[in-house]
Amino acid sequence: MDKPTTPLPVCEIMGVRISVTDMPQTVRCIREHLESWRGRYICVSNVHTTVTAYGDPAYRDVQNGAVLALPDGGPLSRYSRRKGFAEAQRVTGPDLMQQMLRAGGETPYRHYFYGSTPETLALLRRKIEQAYPGAVIAGMESPPFRPLTPEEDAAAVARINAARPDFVWVGLGAPKQEFWMARHQGAVRALMIGVGAAFDYEAGNIRRAPAWMQRCSLEWLYRLLQDPRRLFKRYFVTNTRFLWWALRH
Numbered sequence: 001m002d003k004p005t006t007p008l009p010v011c012e013i014m015g016v017r018i019s020v021t022d023m024p025q026t027v028r029c030i031r032e033h034l035e036s037w038r039g040r041y042i043c044v045s046n047v048h049t050t051v052t053a054y055g056d057p058a059y060r061d062v063q064n065g066a067v068l069a070l071p072d073g074g075p076l077s078r079y080s081r082r083k084g085f086a087e088a089q090r091v092t093g094p095d096l097m098q099q100m101l102r103a104g105g106e107t108p109y110r111h112y113f114y115g116s117t118p119e120t121l122a123l124l125r126r127k128i129e130q131a132y133p134g135a136v137i138a139g140m141e142s143p144p145f146r147p148l149t150p151e152e153d154a155a156a157v158a159r160i161n162a163a164r165p166d167f168v169w170v171g172l173g174a175p176k177q178e179f180w181m182a183r184h185q186g187a188v189r190a191l192m193i194g195v196g197a198a199f200d201y202e203a204g205n206i207r208r209a210p211a212w213m214q215r216c217s218l219e220w221l222y223r224l225l226q227d228p229r230r231l232f233k234r235y236f237v238t239n240t241r242f243l244w245w246a247l248r249h
Helices: 023-033 047-055 057-064 074-082 093-105 118-131 150-162 176-183 198-203 211-215 219-226 228-248
Strands: 010-013 016-019 041-045 068-071 110-115 136-141 167-171 191-194
Touching: 010 074, 016 047, 016 057, 023 068, 023 093, 041 047, 041 057, 041 176, 047 057, 047 074, 047 228, 057 176, 068 074, 074 228, 093 191, 093 198, 110 118, 110 150, 118 136, 118 198, 136 150, 167 176, 167 198, 176 191, 211 219, 219 228
Parallel strands: 016 068, 041 068, 041 191, 110 136, 110 167, 167 191
Antiparallel strands: 010 016
């Protein structure tokens, strides 16, 4: 596929072309371009993925190969505003997924969920059926926690395409989900969106930070307190690197 052009302005941060947008504009953009973006993908970028991309050219190419790299992390939108993009706001993966599920009341979008565990997907199905009655669940799949064989991968793509989804929500975690989407660009006939822990949030496995912490860009701290052993290195190392880079730029 040709390198995508984005309809939104971008602010380059650590070599990643982060979209300058807010939630209403993002939803409008996706709805307007959905058909032409089938087979493409959207990255939901935060400080961790941006710092990782800064040190990994292959991952940076994947981020920049997306039709949109949305500013999930508050520091990214704040940096964009400092560079003159006054309209830049945070657009999180869980919030975007909720918005597109709600849009089912107006347009019967078909949603496929790829990632996480069978238990989480079962909880997610119940939550969607209760909270988003207009949304159509085209399919759900929990892939094994190991690399798929070429035959297994081809079968998974065939199952996804047979379900005729509009959106494939990919919850494999970064950077795995972004590499998966880039590898399947053009093969999956839907718009792929990598949303990290959004399945767990929506299913109720992980609690979202209070609204005031989200507004103050402290959601990372709330998550860290819930799972310090796994997230300590991610947040403190990458956040420190980002702050040091931002101070010099």
